[in-house]
Amino acid sequence: MIMAKPEFEFSPTSAVPFTPCNPPIDGLSEAILARNEEDGTVTRILKFEPGTDTSPNGALRHDFWEEVFIFEGSFVDQRLNRTFRAGDWATRPPGMEHGPWVSEHGAKMFEVRYTQADASETGA
Structure with missing residues (x-):
């Protein structure tokens, strides 16, 4: 049985410290909420400081779902040559290629990463 994330009632996000992401990129940090x-x-909240460039990590792919909402600032997706701004959102299934990004003025986004059991695991 999979355990859930811990239970929290409302708390200020300002009380959660930002720490470097893994792998580390200068100017990129995260505040893990759960x-x-x-x-x-x-x-988590992912923070790009002004001038952050994730090119050293290249494009990303991972084995989990990811939903992202930009609530502050903007960044340029270098692979797509498109700018995404506050109010934009994405849903990325496992294996979807995305990034790298450059943020001239900085950005913050709310992100949820999760796995999804297939039908054979759930009995559906």
Whole structure:
């Protein structure tokens, strides 16, 4: 049985410290709001400082779902040559290629990462 993320009532996000992401990129940090240590699901705020460039990591792909909402600032997706701004959102299934990004003025986004059991695991 998979355990859920911990239970929290409303708390100020300002009380959650930002720490470097893994792998580290200068100017990129995260505030982990909730994490399930068993399956790696995470709710976080991702912060790009002005001038952050994630090119050293290249394009990303991962084995989990990811939903992202930009609530402050903007960044340029270098692969797509498109700018995404506050109010934009994305839903990325496992394996979807995305990034790298450059943020001239900085950005913050709310992100939820989760896994989804297939029908054979749920009995559906």
